Amino acid sequence: MSARTVLHEADISRALTRIAHEILESNRGAENLVLLGIPTRGVTLARRLATVIGEIAQTSVPVGALDVTMFRDDLAQHPTRSPRPTDIPSGGIDGCTVVLVDDVLFSGRSIRAALDALQSIGRPAVVRLAILVDRGHRELPIRPDFVGKNIPSSRQERVNVRLIEDDGAEEVTIEA
Amino acid sequence: MRHLLDTRTLDRATAVRILDVAEDMSDTQSREIKKLPTLRGKTVVNLFFEDSTRTRISFEAAAKRLSADVINFAAKGSSVSKGESLKDTAQTLQAMGADAVVIRHPASGAPQTLATSGWISAGVVNAGDGTHEHPTQALLDAFTIRKRRFGAESRGRDLAGITVVIVGDVLHSRVARSNVWLLATLGAEVTLVSPPTLVPQNVSLWPAKVVYDLDQALAQGPDAVMMLRIQLERMNAAYFPTEREYSRRWGLDALRVAGLPDGSIVMHPGPMNRGLEISSEAADSPRSTVLEQVTNGVSIRMAVLYLLLAGERDDERGGDQ
Amino acid sequence: MSETLVITGAQLLGAESADIIVENGVISEIGAGLSRSGARVIDAAGLVALPGLVDLHTHLREPGYEASETILTGTRAAAAGGFTAVFAMPNTSPVADTAGVVEQELALGEAAGYATVQPIGAVTVGQKGERLAELGAMATSRAQVRVFSDDGFCVFDPLIMRRALEYVKSFDGVIAQHAQDPRLTEGAQMNEGTVSADLGLAGWPAVAEESIIARDVLLAEHVGSRLHVCHLSTAGSVDIIRWAKKRGINVTAEVTPHHLLLTDELVRGYDARYKVNPPLRREEDVLAVRAGLADGTIDIVATDHAPHPSENKACEWQAAANGMVGLESALRVVHQSMVQTGLIGWEDVARVMSAAPARIGRLAGHGTPLEVGAPAQISLYDASVAGVFTESDLHGRSVNSPYLGRDLPGRVEYTVHGGVVTVAGGAVVEELNA
Numbered sequence: 043m044s045a046r047t048v049l050h051e052a053d054i055s056r057a058l059t060r061i062a063h064e065i066l067e068s069n070r071g072a073e074n075l076v077l078l079g080i081p082t083r084g085v086t087l088a089r090r091l092a093t094v095i096g097e098i099a100q101t102s103v104p105v106g107a108l109d110v111t112m113f114r115d116d117l118a119q120h121p122t123r124s125p126r127p128t129d130i131p132s133g134g135i136d137g138c139t140v141v142l143v144d145d146v147l148f149s150g151r152s153i154r155a156a157l158d159a160l161q162s163i164g165r166p167a168v169v170r171l172a173i174l175v176d177r178g179h180r181e182l183p184i185r186p187d188f189v190g191k192n193i194p195s196s197r198q199e200r201v202n203v204r205l206i207e208d209d210g211a212e213e214v215t216i217e218a
Numbered sequence: 219m220r221h222l223l224d225t226r227t228l229d230r231a232t233a234v235r236i237l238d239v240a241e242d243m244s245d246t247q248s249r250e251i252k253k254l255p256t257l258r259g260k261t262v263v264n265l266f267f268e269d270s271t272r273t274r275i276s277f278e279a280a281a282k283r284l285s286a287d288v289i290n291f292a293a294k295g296s297s298v299s300k301g302e303s304l305k306d307t308a309q310t311l312q313a314m315g316a317d318a319v320v321i322r323h324p325a326s327g328a329p330q331t332l333a334t335s336g337w338i339s340a341g342v343v344n345a346g347d348g349t350h351e352h353p354t355q356a357l358l359d360a361f362t363i364r365k366r367r368f369g370a371e372s373r374g375r376d377l378a379g380i381t382v383v384i385v386g387d388v389l390h391s392r393v394a395r396s397n398v399w400l401l402a403t404l405g406a407e408v409t410l411v412s413p414p415t416l417v418p419q420n421v422s423l424w425p426a427k428v429v430y431d432l433d434q435a436l437a438q439g440p441d442a443v444m445m446l447r448i449q450l451e452r453m454n455a456a457y458f459p460t461e462r463e464y465s466r467r468w469g470l471d472a473l474r475v476a477g478l479p480d481g482s483i484v485m486h487p488g489p490m491n492r493g494l495e496i497s498s499e500a501a502d503s504p505r506s507t508v509l510e511q512v513t514n515g516v517s518i519r520m521a522v523l524y525l526l527l528a529g530e531r532d533d534e535r536g537g538d539q
Numbered sequence: 540m541s542e543t544l545v546i547t548g549a550q551l552l553g554a555e556s557a558d559i560i561v562e563n564g565v566i567s568e569i570g571a572g573l574s575r576s577g578a579r580v581i582d583a584a585g586l587v588a589l590p591g592l593v594d595l596h597t598h599l600r601e602p603g604y605e606a607s608e609t610i611l612t613g614t615r616a617a618a619a620g621g622f623t624a625v626f627a628m629p630n631t632s633p634v635a636d637t638a639g640v641v642e643q644e645l646a647l648g649e650a651a652g653y654a655t656v657q658p659i660g661a662v663t664v665g666q667k668g669e670r671l672a673e674l675g676a677m678a679t680s681r682a683q684v685r686v687f688s689d690d691g692f693c694v695f696d697p698l699i700m701r702r703a704l705e706y707v708k709s710f711d712g713v714i715a716q717h718a719q720d721p722r723l724t725e726g727a728q729m730n731e732g733t734v735s736a737d738l739g740l741a742g743w744p745a746v747a748e749e750s751i752i753a754r755d756v757l758l759a760e761h762v763g764s765r766l767h768v769c770h771l772s773t774a775g776s777v778d779i780i781r782w783a784k785k786r787g788i789n790v791t792a793e794v795t796p797h798h799l800l801l802t803d804e805l806v807r808g809y810d811a812r813y814k815v816n817p818p819l820r821r822e823e824d825v826l827a828v829r830a831g832l833a834d835g836t837i838d839i840v841a842t843d844h845a846p847h848p849s850e851n852k853a854c855e856w857q858a859a860a861n862g863m864v865g866l867e868s869a870l871r872v873v874h875q876s877m878v879q880t881g882l883i884g885w886e887d888v889a890r891v892m893s894a895a896p897a898r899i900g901r902l903a904g905h906g907t908p909l910e911v912g913a914p915a916q917i918s919l920y921d922a923s924v925a926g927v928f929t930e931s932d933l934h935g936r937s938v939n940s941p942y943l944g945r946d947l948p949g950r951v952e953y954t955v956h957g958g959v960v961t962v963a964g965g966a967v968v969e970e971l972n973a
Contacts, residue, residue, distance in 0.1 A: 118531075128246075331855050348740075418736035419732070419742065
């Protein structure tokens with residue numbers, strides 16, 4: 043199986059920095075901002091974004107995790123999944139600008155589930171979506187607000203994101 | 219997980235997984251909107267051949283919070299009045315489209331007979347069968363012990379090294395049996411305390427010590443003391459002479475509770491006979507986990523229903539995404 | 540009248556080969572190279588010839604429970620198992636506690652023709668354990684009852700048991716006790732032991748059987764009477780019988796095929812095919828009863844054939860009926876558990892499954908050796924084959940057998956009942972030539 047690297051360590055870092063600036067620009071600052079990562083790697087990316095934003099805006103941004111397993115619509119097609127913890131920052135999400143963070147955007151179903159999950163937790167004022175890699179093939183009308191890189195792919199290919207904190211390596215590869 | 223019939227055959231990995239999923243379920247229960255859409259479209263039937271409002275309501279709440287449809291089926295016990303047979307009842311439920319059957323039955327082994335008979339394709343959850351097992355009770359008990367001990371750090375942990383004393387009518391207790399197997403699987407040390415008449419004649423192969431003297435067992439400073447409900451009818455079958463004698467020798471009174479180490483908890487599956495096996499001081503003290511056990515029961519049952527119904531039905535692997 | 544048979548090359552009690560001639564219902568000649576013109580020839584090469592088996596403990600369910608079995612279907616099952624005589628237990632409806640009912644059973648057995656049905660009379664009226672039934676009337680009836688039992692229930696009241704033991708002396712009768720202390724076994728579901736502790740099923744302790752046997756052998760000694768113990772199942776019971784016999788007490792005992800082979804471990808899984816009274820016991824008990832049968836402490840094998848309709852077995856354990864069918868499988872199970880293990884030989888099989896049961900039950904014309912002049916009660920058994928036991932091996936009305944799906948050796952090829960072939964080529968004969 044041939045795997046080619048589409049993003050190296052430096053690419054990922056630059057992409058996150060750019061996304062952080064874009065979030066601040068769109069939000070006109072860091073007020074009311076909450077970053078919620080979708081486990082597993084979305085959480086890692088959310089934490090990194092929070093750090094970068096924090097450095098730029100000189101303020102701390104609440105970060106949390108939003109597990110969407112219970113809200114998926116495709117559970118019956120797969121072996122039983124174990125949920126991951128959901129960790130909502132103590133300030134909650136009501137009236138906030140919630141930025142959902144995930145590593146790969148594909149069919150869009152995870153994000154739809156995330157929107158349902160958010161609804162059971164509270165009522166954000168605004169919800170945005172930040173994605174490291176958009177590989178296309180959407181099945182629902184979902185689009186990201188902030189994208190690291192668009193990577194055209196065929197359905198059969200697999201896009202793998204590896205991050206130091208989770209995988210001990212830092213790269214995005216695509217394989218047949 | 220295809221069925222949950224007992225804890226005796228539950229391996230450590232699956233048991234810990236159930237406890238961990240229950241943590242997630244427990245978290246959602248503290249939100250404003252407690253409902254999850256996960257089991258929407260699934261039908262859970264509560265097939266209760268024994269009266270039990272508490273357990274039935276707990277399963278009903280668990281199913282509804284996962285958006286499953288619930289059907290409550292109260293059936294007559296077939297051992298007493300030859301009413302509709304278990305087979306016919308089961309096949310009726312199958313025809314109704316049950317995805318899971320939660321069964322409580324006075325005959326030990328009835329859930330296993332149901333699960334292995336080929337009469338239904340639904341998943342079977344044992345909500346208590348005769349004097350055999352009550353697996354969700356043991357799971358919620360283990361969850362409670364773990365939560366009290368490790369708090370927010372509970373995920374992934376077992377109960378290695380934790381000491382548990384179980385007191386009461388072990389002979390007739392499905393709660394005791396399920397707890398003995400599960401606690402041992404999770405690494406806890408179990409001591410059973412009971413009058414000699416209320417311990418099965420041969421428990422030499424059980425992973426538990428048997429002791430007749432409650433004070434002797436409590437002197438070891440156990441982490442958890444679990445009191446079992448004593449049924450007064452046992453007095454008439456000569457298992458013990460009087461309530462008074464039972465209470466004095468095997469009841470958890472104020473003095474015994476006070477002697478427990480800090481951090482030790484007092485548990486009871488309910489309903490309690492206040493003043494008989496457990497004093498009010500014990501039941502109402504901060505050590506008591508009686509009410510938490512009820513709350514945790516819903517989380518555990520949500521976890522069990524989720525693991526039984528959410529994924530591919532025939533899957534035994536249960537892996538992660 | 541019955542046909543003339545020439546049985547060639549049979550191994551008499553598994554030993555020497557010989558030809559057997561049956562004429563007019565009697566063995567008329569045994570030798571080599573025999574023939575008779577116009578006779579039916581049965582090629583018995585390689586088959587073990589046994590005297591027709593006699594079962595001292597069968598439940599034929601008629602009158603009253605014909606949904607489970609009738610005398611016709613039960614005796615067909617008996618023939619398929621190599622039996623030529625069965626003793627029918629009295630727990631019918633009405634209970635066989637009067638001359639009228641036992642004579643009816645006898646007549647039905649004669650009409651069916653597959654095996655001789657010898658009725659057993661109840662000890663007490665309705666088997667309630669309170670008043671003696673009219674034992675004398677049953678003894679002098681056409682049924683000539685000699686064995687009396689309340690099987691299914693224990694004759695628990697020691698005074699009633701004493702009186703019964705004394706009373707039957709007047710006609711050489713015997714009381715066959717179902718040894719089970721009812722107080723120690725209230726609600727019991729399976730053997731009390733490690734398995735019952737795990738399964739949460741109420742236990743049936745061995746002592747509930749042993750304490751009754753101990754009492755009864757002492758009573759029999761005191762009043763000078765004979766006693767027979769039904770379906771003995773525990774190591775302790777074997778010890779008590781051994782002690783009693785050594786003391787000269789006139790006691791006989793039986794063991795079922797299932798107690799020679801199966802243990803209570805099978806109850807795990809709650810499959811009610813394994814629910815029986817007395818219950819399946821531990822491995823140690825199986826080994827002890829095997830040794831007891833081998834050394835003569837236990838006198839006979841008796842099937843305790845107990846048919847039940849499927850709805851009484853396809854249910855939760857507690858609601859299920861006690862009992863297993865056993866006529867068709869008995870010889871094969873004894874073959875596997877006692878002969879193949881080297882504990883007994885075929886001549887012992889003839890003793891414990893034919894001669895001794897007939898003697899204990901005082902049944903003339905059965906249990907006789909394979910010799911000239913004896914009534915033609917013969918079973919021809921192929922000990923060289925083996926196969927999975929399936930429902931097609933069952934010939935009664937019920938299928939509650941614990942051996943379904945299990946490998947068992949042997950096959951009954953022919954059964955001859957009083958000169959009439961009831962089983963030929965392994966199949967039950969539909970129209971009897973009698």
